[in-house]
């Protein structure tokens with residue numbers, strides 16, 4: 001076969017497509033703008049401590065579960081070591097001082113939450129029944145061969161998650177608890193479709209794990225496999241143009257003016273960046289306008305904490321905290337006076353038998369507008385005012401953490417911070433958006449990004465196609481690679497891998 005595929009970007013989507021296509025005999029070249037591969041999967045090391053930037057825990061990794069099957073197909077199982085989160089509290093939802101655990105397995109989940117909401121047991125059963133129906137309505141979530149891979153029941157696509165919760169129970173506190181892990185998908189009231197929450201909740205409820213040594217182990221393994229199959233993966237190779245003739249794409253130009261020809265092209269970058277790169281008239285103005293005007297999920301501010309050696313016991317749960325019940329759905333519309341009013345706190349896992357925490361991330365939402373005045377500056381050169389802005393936000397966030405987890409502060413050795421500008425620079429995602437394009441149940445077709453573009457040999461992949469997160473991106477990569485191989489052929493390969 002030996003057709004040449006050029007993939008722009010080495011995020012999880014680019015690498016997964018690269019793996020699938022190389023395995024099926026295509027010649028693959030992956031071009032990454034950064035010195036480090038992996039996009040959101042990259043880690044950084046400071047003073048000997050490793051920090052993960054954008055993938056902290058994964059689900060459905062027990063034998064036979066969906067991600068485990070994908071990992072088996074992608075030859076990741078022997079390279080990626082996992083540490084199970086607390087099965088009775090993989091997530092802890094803390095709202096205005098009260099705490100509620102999310103336990104693995106639907107029955108276990110219901111038993112645990114019913115202790116706080118004894119009258120709500122049957123509603124919780126109905127909640128899980130509908131969540132699982134929604135997940136199973138997606139053929140690729142159940143590895144079914146199909147000609148309509150992303151057909152969902154309109155009830156799951158056109159209904160927002162909050163209105164779904166309203167239909168489940170009148171108990172306002174339970175509705176907030178069931179929305180407590182919203183930062184996992186930057187859910188917005190009245191917009192985020194029910195199916196996005198269903199996929200995420202089902203995925204982690206089945207089993208939840210941290211990746212020992214961080215998600216870069218996934219990158220290292222995929223890159224090694226792609227290279228072993230004859231593929232090329234290049235760092236510091238920023239694509240500036242996708243060149244077209246009057247029918248299709250023919251080559252890409254790099255920032256250093258090098259030109260590389262290909263037969264097919266896959267963009268793993270944000271769609272707005274992709275349309276900027278496409279030269280020529282093949283993309284109509286209406287298509288470009290639609291893509292550029294898509295709404296995006298919010299960005300974040302993160303404090304990367306290093307702890308003093310063997311001082312703080314390892315926390316085997318993720319803590320989602322909201323200062324008040326009103327903060328659960330506040331999202332983008334926080335006020336500067338009360339900011340920050342929520343966080344997600346996670347210890348990072350560096351060994352299989354972790355006893356003490358080495359490092360943690362403390363993440364809160366942040367709008368790009370908050371750092372707009374420094375837009376255009378470079379990492380490490382944004383100036384003293386920016387550093388002071390970040391220090392103040394970090395100190396406030398650490399104060400809230402200390403109130404929730406007393407004794408944490410005294411064990412902190414040092415910390416670093418990142419803002420929406422950091423994400424913009426490291427991944428090129430629009431305004432540093434965490435999960436790319438915002439899916440909106442009111443504009444269910446309009447807010448969907450297809451793996452196809454108007455150019456017949458140019459495709460898209462990554463979190464903007466299908467959905468974000470490890471599962472959403474891998475399924476998106478199957479959709480994209482399926483344009484060349486046929487989706488059913490990939491599904492069969494996954495089902496038959498030994």
Ligand SMILES: Cc1cc2nc3c(=O)[nH]c(=O)nc-3n(C[C@H](O)[C@H](O)[C@H](O)COP(=O)(O)OP(=O)(O)OC[C@H]3O[C@@H](n4cnc5c(N)ncnc54)[C@H](O)[C@@H]3O)c2cc1C
Nearest residue numbers: 009011012013033039040054056057239428462463469470
């Ligand atoms: C803070 C945070 C926490 C998260 N936590 C989790 C989690 O716990 N579990 C989970 O499953 N998911 C999590 N996610 C989501 C997950 O990390 C992402 O959905 C996924 O990694 C996105 O992959 P992607 O392929 O879309 O591309 P990206 O990771 O965005 O990669 C795109 C790549 O393209 C490169 N690029 C851009 N422009 C160019 C160019 N012109 N030329 C060449 N290369 C270019 C970029 O440098 C980048 O490497 C998290 C995300 C964030 C931000």
